[in-house]
Amino acid sequence: MTKELEHSFVAQLEENQNIVHKICRLYTNDSDSHNDLFQEITIQLWRAFPKFRGDSKFSTWMYRVALNTAITLYRKSKRSVKTQDYEGVSFKISAEAYDDTIEEQLKLMYKAVKKLNDIDKALVFLYLEDKSYREISETLGISEVNARVKMNRIKEKLRKILNP
Structure with missing residues (x-):
């Protein structure tokens, strides 16, 4: 090269x-x-x-x-x-x-996200990076509609994990 x-x-x-x-x-x-x-x-x-x-x-x-x-x-x-x-x-x-010394809330969020499956983790990561659903769908190879539906379901999962 x-x-x-x-x-x-x-x-x-x-x-x-x-x-x-x-x-x-x-x-x-x-x-x-x-x-x-x-x-x-x-x-x-x-x-x-x-x-x-x-x-x-x-x-x-x-x-x-x-x-x-x-x-x-x-x-x-x-x-x-x-x-x-x-x-x-x-x-x-x-x-x-x-810097590994992150605020307590961020640590809790990472802990909750780690409980998700691999694809859901990736989707949350891209969402938190302020990627559009179009960019998320292109990156993960899923439809834009599927990305939106999955993200709504993931938000609910995270709410349950963080607030049992």
């Missing part, structure tokens, strides 16, 4: 890395697993980057790859994320500080 392609990838990843951190937070319980999943998602993004055609925004494409990677690894390993080395490539990404 060309240096230009590599620079473009690193710039896009640095600009959108919070997306990956948030997904990692949803699908992991500790910092080591978080870091392992972040690394695995980065590898999958790098592998898929040459095929990115720009039909959607980079962030939408990144959500799709990152969520698919997290869901696939979560299902395969039941929270034990395995990483793989990708020889010949080393990215120097200036990591933003990721």
Whole structure:
């Protein structure tokens, strides 16, 4: 791959890395697993980057790859994320500080969201990221109507979890 392609990838990843951190937070319980999943998602993004055609925004494409990677690894390993080395490539990404000391309400919300199934988690994540139902449907590969119906059902599930 060309240096230009590599620079473009690193710039896009640095600009959108919070997306990956948030997904990692949803699908992991500790910092080591978080870091392992972040690394695995980065590898999958790098592998898929040459095929990115720009039909959607980079962030939408990144959500799709990152969520698919997290869901696939979560299902395969039941929270034990395995990483793989990708020889010949080393990215120097200036990591933003990721603060784990989040307000109590946010912790409770994450705890409740973790009780949802994988697809519901992804839908909530995209919804909380202020994505439109059109963007959510494109990212998850479901219809816009289905995304709206699922989100209404998920809101009710979360209300029951948070207020038993």
